[in-house]
Amino acid sequence: xxxxxxxxxxxxxxxxxxxxxxxxxxxxxxxxxxxxxxxxxxxxxxxxxxxxxxxxxxxxxxxxxxxxxxxxxxxxxxxxxxxxxxxxxxxxxxxxxxxxxxxxxx
Numbered sequence: 001x002x003x004x005x006x007x008x009x010x011x012x013x014x015x016x017x018x019x020x021x022x023x024x025x026x027x028x029x030x031x032x033x034x035x036x037x038x039x040x041x042x043x044x045x046x047x048x049x050x051x052x053x054x055x056x057x058x059x060x061x062x063x064x065x066x067x068x069x070x071x072x073x074x075x076x077x078x079x080x081x082x083x084x085x086x087x088x089x090x091x092x093x094x095x096x097x098x099x100x101x102x103x104x105x106x
Contacts, residue, residue: 020054027051
């Protein structure tokens with residue numbers, strides 16, 4: 001099922017926020033049809049207790065107004081400001097390149 005490392009230990013898997021959100025959406029849909037959490041976990045190759053933990057994180061995040069990533073509003077603001085600065089630099093660079101090639105083509 002999972003890849004193994006030397007010594008018989010399983011490699012730790014990392015799940016994206018999108019995977020977690022989709023898994024929880026699937027849990028809701030399948031539980032409405034009467035499927036057990038263990039069944040859903042086997043289908044997703046995720047332990048049922050991990051699904052429960054993700055649900056608790058989702059509920060805590062919804063109560064606090066925080067995304068499932070665990071980012072605080074201040075952290076999100078800093079990250080978005082850095083991203084905007086990077087995009088502005090890339091845009092300025094693209095304009096300079098366009099000007100350069102426009103001069104060269106004359």
